[in-house]
Amino acid sequence: MRYSNDPTLSLFHHGSQLNPAQLIRLSQLARHIPLKKQQRILSSRAGNHVSRVKGRGLDYAENRQYLPGDDIRAMDWRVTARTGSPHIKVYQEEKERPVLLVTDLRASMNFGSRRTLKQLLAADLTALLGWAAIAEGSRLGALLFNDNDELDLRPKPGRRQQLHIINSLATLYDTRPPGSHVPASAPASPQQRITDMCLHLRRIAKPGSSIYFISDWHGMNADAEAQLFTLSRHCDLTAIQIYDPLEARLPASGWLTLTNGQRRDLINSxxxxxxxxxxxxxxxxxxxxxxxxxxxxxxxxxxSTADEPLPSLLAGLGLTKVTGG
Structure with a gap:
């Protein structure tokens, strides 16, 4: 079986029900994910392009006169004009970079043909990255959303904040439309919803934040890209895409009924x-x-929902492969 090589697989979700206790147990794996050492690289399909860290995440400290070699971007033009001599702004770097987790729980994520649903793999990765951030002393925040609702949790330090995020994941997961029932209010289109969330993210993310956006990215378009481009000038962004093998290739097994909880399709595979x-x-x-x-x-x-989650995440982040159990 494909998962047999991963000794940590039992800590991740199986099936279709979200269990907050399962997300709490993932704290055992936090030591395997040194986020501060992460080498941010594009996927092998996109090429090994190293991305630079965007934004400094700095607090203003004082002004002083310009010295040769100072960063021209720190120039304080108002003080320079008032005094007649060049001055720059001096900043004090934050000890902890905020980590912001963005998690997609839309209807398109309510699908899975293997070990679990895309939504539950997204919840597992959110919890895993959250525990890793807390273990390193970073302030942790989250933007969680489905088709109709979102929860915005501003960055705070400590285990209590991570438990709040886990509880919020369970709350938002439970607001999914049950079965094939249509929600009371028609949801926005996938394109509009992801654009709205990118706009919301741009408004709340503090400069210097490290952002992990976990989604299947259904509906990604030029408008959403424009919002992320503005955000990328000040923050460090990592996209995590989740898909199911059945979305990539159909098995030759006859007629299949596929559903995401809102619509059903009959396909002759x-x-x-x-x-x-x-x-x-x-x-x-x-x-x-x-x-x-x-x-x-x-x-x-x-x-993929068929992947071994921890080794796949570590490989994608460019981190040292996990050793031991």
Whole structure:
């Protein structure tokens, strides 16, 4: 079985029910993820392009006269004009960079043909990255959203904040439309929803924040890219894409009924034409997403619900492979 090599797999979700206790147990793996040593690289498909850290995350301290070699971007033009001599702003660097976790729980994430649902893998990764950030003393915040609601938790230090995020994940997960029931208010289109969340993220993220955006990225478009581009000038962004193997390739097993909890599709997976069309559509979506991220210089990690989560995450982040149990 594909998962047998991962001794940590039992700590991750299986099935379709979110268990907060499972997310708490993932704290055992925090020591394996040294986020401060992370080498931010694009996925192998997008090329090994190293992204620079955006934004300084600094607090203003004082003004002083300009000295040769000072960063011209720190020039205080008002003081310079008032005094007649060049002055710069001096900043004091924050000891902890805020870590902000953005987690997508929309209907398109309510799907899985293997070990678990995309939503639950997203929740696992959110908890895992959160525990890693807390272990390193970083302030932790989150933006959690589904089709109709979002929860905005501003960065705070400590274990209590992580437990608040876990509880909020469970709350938002429980607000999903049950079964195939249609929600009382029609949700925004995938394109509009992800653009709105990128805009909201741009408004709340503090300069110097390290942001991990976990989603299937359905609906990613030029408008959302524009919001992330503005954000990328001041923050360090990492995209984590979650997909299911059935989204990439259909098995030749006859008629299949697929659902995400809101709509059902009947597909003849034995049809070669249907298989080719399905695979081609997925590959086109992947190419478009990779192009968005390349223009943003935003690292893209792609994880499947069939992958071993911890080794795949570590490889994508460029961190040392986990050793031991």
């Amino acid at each position: 034995s049809s070669q034409r249907q298989q080719h069309s399905h695979q081609q559509r997925f590959e086109q979506q992947q190419q478009q997403l990779q192009q968005h991220m390349l223009r943003l210089q935003m690292p893209l990690l792609t994880l």
